[in-house]
Amino acid sequence: MITVQELVDKPYLGLAFQAGQSGGNKVVTWAHAVDLPDPWRWIEAGTLVMSTGAGLPEDAAAQSLWIQQLQQAQASALVFAPQPGAVSLTPALLAKADEIGLPVLSASFELEFVKLSRLVIEQVLRAQKERFDAGQRLFQVYADVLWQAADLPERLQLLGQKLASDLRIVDADSGAVLLTTAPANFDQPPLLRLPIPGRAHAVLEMGKVRSKWVDDPLLARVLAGLLGVELDRAMMARNDKRDEGKALLQDLIAGEMDFNTAKVMLERRGLRGSLVMVALRLPAALTGRFEQLHHVPELYGCFPLMLQAEHTLYLLINDDVDLLQHLLASLGTDAKMGISHPISAMISVQESVQQATLAVAHVAESDNTLVHYADLASEFALGPKTVSQAQAVVQHYLGRLLDYEAQHQLPLLQTLSVFLHQDGNWKTSAAQLNIHRQTLVYRLKLVEELTGIKPTSSHGISVFWLALQAQQSLK
Known part of the structure; x- marks a missing residue:
C-alpha cells in the first residue's frame, strides 16, 4: 500500500499539502475521480478522492460540512486540481480539514488523474501480492510446525521463533495466560491484541515483532484463526478426557477397579502424589456451569476424574490448595466445596466420596465456601x-x-x-x-x-x- 505522504513525496506528481497534513500517514487503497456534489456516496474507505471542483459548493459553511462528510466516509485524502473557473477552497474548509486530519492536496489541472490512479492501483496490487505471498509463507510455516511439534505449547514456541514474534494466548474472561513464548517480553502492553475465533474464548497477543511480513493485521488475524482451530481441537480432546475420566471414576467408586491398579492411568492424566475427592455443589439452576469446568485454564496441566450426580460434581484431583481455590472461584460465589482426606490404603475411593459429600453438606450451614473433612471430623x-x-x-x-x-x-x-x-x-x-x-x-x-x-x-x-x-x- 502507499500513504498520502508517500504520494506527496513523488515530485513528478506535483502534489502539495494545503491542509490536514497530520493525516499524511493514511493508507490509500483506491483512487476515484468524482465531481458530483456528494462524492461520499460513491467511495469506500481508504479512497483517494480526485476532484476538479465542479461539484464543490460555494458557501463556506457548506464547504465545511462537505469536507466533514468526506471524512465520515473514511476517504484517505482529497486531491484538488481546479479547472478554470472552479470554486476555490474556502479557509473554513481548510480549517476543518486541519481539525479532522483529512489531507487536502493541491494539484495542477494538467495532472492526469489516470496517471495518479494507475500509480495507486499498482501499489495496491503489489501490496496484495506481497500479502498473498506472506500468507502462503505463514501457512507453510504453520504446516512445518505441525510436523515438528506434538503439542500446542511446543508449537507456539516454534511459531514465535519462525515468525520472529513474541506470542501469547490469554483467557478472554479471566486474563489468565494460557500459553506464551516469552513471558518477560510482555511487561508492557502488547503491540497487537486479537480475539481468537472459536469456542475457546481466548485472545492472541503479540509483543515485540521482529518480522516485517507478519506485522500485518490481516496476517495476524489469519494466525489467530489457525490458533483458534488448535484451541478448539484441544477443547475436544479435553471433552474426551472428561468422558474417559467419568467412566474410570465410576469403576473406582463401584469397586470394579482397584485404586492401586488405576494409578498408572491417573499419572498419565497428571494426577500424581496426594489425591483427594472433592464435592462441588451449586444451586440446581446453576449446575450448567459444571459442564465447562474442565476447560478452565488452571486444569490445562492435568485431567481430574469428574462425575456429576444431580447438583453435585465429584472430582478426583490433586491435593493442591491453590488449584482447588481457583476451581471454586471459577464457579462463582454460589459454589460450595467439600474435600476428603487424601485417598490411601486406609481411605478408599468410596470412603473419600462419602467424606467429601458430608463436608460439602456441612458448608451450607456455615459462612464458609470450602470445608475439609479433617476439620469436620474433629467438629x-x-x-x-x-x-x-x-x-x-x-x-x-x-x-x-x-x-x-x-x-x-x-x-x-x-x-x-x-x-x-x-x-x-x-x-x-x-x-x-x-x-x-x-x-x-x-x-x-x-x-x-x-x-x-x-x-x-x-x-x-x-x-x-x-x-x-x-x-x-x-x-
Whole structure:
C-alpha cells in the first residue's frame, strides 16, 4: 500500500499539502475521480478522492460540512486540481480539514488523474501480492510446525521463533495466560491484541515483532484463526478426557477397579502424589456451569476424574490448595466445596466420596465456601450438633444400608448396632441376634461392600457408632 505522504513525496506528481497534513500517514487503497456534489456516496474507505471542483459548493459553511462528510466516509485524502473557473477552497474548509486530519492536496489541472490512479492501483496490487505471498509463507510455516511439534505449547514456541514474534494466548474472561513464548517480553502492553475465533474464548497477543511480513493485521488475524482451530481441537480432546475420566471414576467408586491398579492411568492424566475427592455443589439452576469446568485454564496441566450426580460434581484431583481455590472461584460465589482426606490404603475411593459429600453438606450451614473433612471430623467428634448435620451423617454413612434393608428385609442396621454394643465380640453378638456366627460374618461383610467401610476397623467402629447415635437422635 502507499500513504498520502508517500504520494506527496513523488515530485513528478506535483502534489502539495494545503491542509490536514497530520493525516499524511493514511493508507490509500483506491483512487476515484468524482465531481458530483456528494462524492461520499460513491467511495469506500481508504479512497483517494480526485476532484476538479465542479461539484464543490460555494458557501463556506457548506464547504465545511462537505469536507466533514468526506471524512465520515473514511476517504484517505482529497486531491484538488481546479479547472478554470472552479470554486476555490474556502479557509473554513481548510480549517476543518486541519481539525479532522483529512489531507487536502493541491494539484495542477494538467495532472492526469489516470496517471495518479494507475500509480495507486499498482501499489495496491503489489501490496496484495506481497500479502498473498506472506500468507502462503505463514501457512507453510504453520504446516512445518505441525510436523515438528506434538503439542500446542511446543508449537507456539516454534511459531514465535519462525515468525520472529513474541506470542501469547490469554483467557478472554479471566486474563489468565494460557500459553506464551516469552513471558518477560510482555511487561508492557502488547503491540497487537486479537480475539481468537472459536469456542475457546481466548485472545492472541503479540509483543515485540521482529518480522516485517507478519506485522500485518490481516496476517495476524489469519494466525489467530489457525490458533483458534488448535484451541478448539484441544477443547475436544479435553471433552474426551472428561468422558474417559467419568467412566474410570465410576469403576473406582463401584469397586470394579482397584485404586492401586488405576494409578498408572491417573499419572498419565497428571494426577500424581496426594489425591483427594472433592464435592462441588451449586444451586440446581446453576449446575450448567459444571459442564465447562474442565476447560478452565488452571486444569490445562492435568485431567481430574469428574462425575456429576444431580447438583453435585465429584472430582478426583490433586491435593493442591491453590488449584482447588481457583476451581471454586471459577464457579462463582454460589459454589460450595467439600474435600476428603487424601485417598490411601486406609481411605478408599468410596470412603473419600462419602467424606467429601458430608463436608460439602456441612458448608451450607456455615459462612464458609470450602470445608475439609479433617476439620469436620474433629467438629463432629462429640456428635452432630444440628438436625441437618445428623441427617447428613445418617444419609452418608447409613443411607445405602437403609436402602438395602427396604428392598431385602435384612436387618443390617440392627446387626451393626448389636455388634458395636458388644464391643465387636462375635460370639455374644451372634447369640443376641439369635443367628449363627457365620451369618454375622456374612452380614458385616455385606455392610462393608455397601458402604466401603470395614465395620471391624477402628475407623469403621467410630463412624458407624457416630452414625447410629445420629439416627437415634432423629427418632
